[in-house]
Amino acid sequence: MSAKRNDRGVTPLSEDVSAWYNELVLKAELADRGPAKGSMVMRPYGYTIWELLQRQLDDRFKATGHVNAYFPLLIPEEYIMREADHVEGFAPELYTVTRVGKKELEEPLIIRPTSETVIGESYSRWISSYRDLPLLINQWANVFRYELRPRLFLRTTEFLWQEGHTAHVDEDDAMAEVLTIHDVYAEFAENVAAIPMLKGEKTPGERFAGAVRTFTIEGMMRDGKALQSGTSHYMGTNFATAFDIQYQDENNEQQYAHTTSWGMSTRMIGAVILAHGDDAGLVLPPRLAPIQMVIIPIGRGEDAEAPLAKAHELAADLVAAGVRAHVDDRDQSPGFKFNDWELKGVPLRAELGPRDLEEGHTLVAHRIGELDEKGRPLKEKLPLDEVVARVPGMLDAYHELLVKRALEFRLERTALVDDWERFVEQVAIGFAEVLHCGRTACEDDIKAETAATPRAILMESDDESGPCVRCGQDSAYGKRVAYGRAY
């Protein structure tokens, strides 16, 4: 079956996910490629999703006691060198400034790939007593990591993210922070992005460079692959030692602080596209949709005037009620507009023609929902005087529908697997929950044969042990591990 583009100019998802994704991101005007290799321009439609994500995630950070700050983009090369695992992990990906004006710098400056080092240096100056702890700071910033095979949103050399960096008196307090944020990420992903996430801990081979423990949320995409969507790390005293972050405890003794870091990035927009989209284009969850309801006035010549006026009136009322409503008054056919807003994933579309107006209703179609006999979204007659009162509830119901759909899809494609042949079949379509010996060499064998990697140790699942699905040795962790192919 050859990949053919549909009438929206995008290869159907069902034929070629990769082509669909690449074409859709451009066609829906979410992003463009930038001039330097692997860079991205976030266009207004895509950036507005980021703004909505940012606002709602930031509210959650503040509600859990965090404050924002901003640290420099350029870091002395020597800083990166101080934590051995950290430098080993990041060295090949670093962008280096060697010149200012016509002058060569004596010490090159690195563009941050992440900010543990420069923030650690500040923390060593700001923290002197146990009274200064915990220190709970987050930063919204751009970071750079070289990418061999860049893809818009998923892997770009520059990306936007938030990075939380906290310091604590001991392991208990630091681990409580890591798990709080792990929960915030999962709750946010489900309640805002409509993606119910697999939660768990990374195996040692998949940990962040410099971390003692790493926790992750992993979403399942429409092709059954996993997308790592937010990680939280317990650093132990690794960075505190490298950057001399010490405090005086209640007994006047010097102690190293225990630190954490955690991040979510513009990659999450890639997750939203790949978790919900379909052949017709994007399917945006309402809480991240730049436009939640588009109103399309219908009619020609004089007949068009009254619907257009009413559409603007409805939109103004909806906006006043907190709904992101938009009137499409472009000089284009209704069919063109329907396709365009389907491609752009707008949750609700209201049509308003002269006859609808006479009859006092608008026809509302849901981007995802029941279909009519022609396979088009079923339209619902909504009385005009009920629009403002009912749309917020319709959007909430639509959100719940997306969550349910995504969860059912993930569960359908997840299985407990205890033999190798079943494993190979299962990871080709989704997640296999297995017992594993925990050896990195065995993980590497699995990856070489199936492209699957350990996504998360399922910490919240029942205790279990037995032979490794691959090598038969005793299992590690006392929990099952979810394996899958990953973005």
Place this chain on the structure above:
Amino acid sequence: MSAKRNDRGVTPLSEDVSAWYNELVLKAELADRGPAKGSMVMRPYGYTIWELLQRQLDDRFKATGHVNAYFPLLIPEEYIMREADHVEGFAPELYTVTRVGKKELEEPLIIRPTSETVIGESYSRWISSYRDLPLLINQWANVFRYELRPRLFLRTTEFLWQEGHTAHVDEDDAMAEVLTIHDVYAEFAENVAAIPMLKGEKTPGERFAGAVRTFTIEGMMRDGKALQSGTSHYMGTNFATAFDIQYQDENNEQQYAHTTSWGMSTRMIGAVILAHGDDAGLVLPPRLAPIQMVIIPIGRGEDAEAPLAKAHELAADLVAAGVRAHVDDRDQSPGFKFNDWELKGVPLRAELGPRDLEEGHTLVAHRIGELDEKGRPLKEKLPLDEVVARVPGMLDAYHELLVKRALEFRLERTALVDDWERFVEQVAIGFAEVLHCGRTACEDDIKAETAATPRAILMESDDESGPCVRCGQDSAYGKRVAYGRAY
């Protein structure tokens, strides 16, 4: 008189503005110096001011039809070269990436000093018809310009800003945009930052590199110097020609777009510090204050419990009413706390002791306002059950007081000046509004002798002409020009 530090550890403003500023920024925990030369760490207290500024300015951009997007930080060197004036203006200040990992780049990448070039390249692809215009996009971003003499907030090598970039069918439409934003900046500065600005156009020698016309808002600081706080530029077709931004007009003819750009940065925080501060420290305008009212419970041992509980209750009620209230429950003396919050510029301070509680009131002191016989802020008894209802109005009145105070100060230190001796005296303490010949050579002479530069041609003032205050030649512009020493 030698500069001595007051009991807050900061040199008084009245003795040495420069020392006061440098010490206060650190002491009030607004910012720190970063590791690379000229870089800055914005600490939570300073960054929260930026968040408040950002939110309120962004709302104004959206209300005037703009949307946000994000363009890459790294720009091919060749792009910067395309607009002759632009490259001449920026070349000495550019940070250049020449290496990624261990690999030397074939074409070096510039860290954006501003984004006209990379945005121009996108616009040339996005714009094809007059229907695509106007294109009204803003970006919040970090930019880099090398600084010989860096100062926190005022001149840092990396700074945060917003940069608007718009494209229009013709000069009229582009100029209307430039003036709209010029007005938005002035309105924002007065209604949010409490700084009534001098508005006007830059003389040719002071224009942005590549601009045809530049408009500016200039605030007067407590030492009588000017601080340029937001500029808007009409680019004509300079960048459209360099980046081939063409559109097909209604007659199917190809035309170059007319573009604009405009920016306000973290420098505005420097303006807030320098426009309002006093010997005791910061004086923050309420709409940018991270804490608008601090509540200080007073009492020892058991006596402290009831005031503390009531303080938290009041703060919760205030927060629910939209007031940024904070309880200072640190284990420190009231005197220490009073000094600390004065230094940090919190507008209102409420004291709450056991006797106040019994009598059903709290004592409210305004950071700026009437003084008692000891020269301390007069305290007002505010009934506890009126706090929530009255504080928002008190904050508005406080804002108006700051505006009035700043305007009176500026007017006191501004004079119409028509002879050279008077000019020299006037620019030593403030602004001189003069007739000027408009020759850059004459501007240079003035600067060499007095350190004063033309801040703005007063476009909104009456038409006037006559001999140049400096050289006697015929005046230019048909308007007076405000001169002053500048930050």
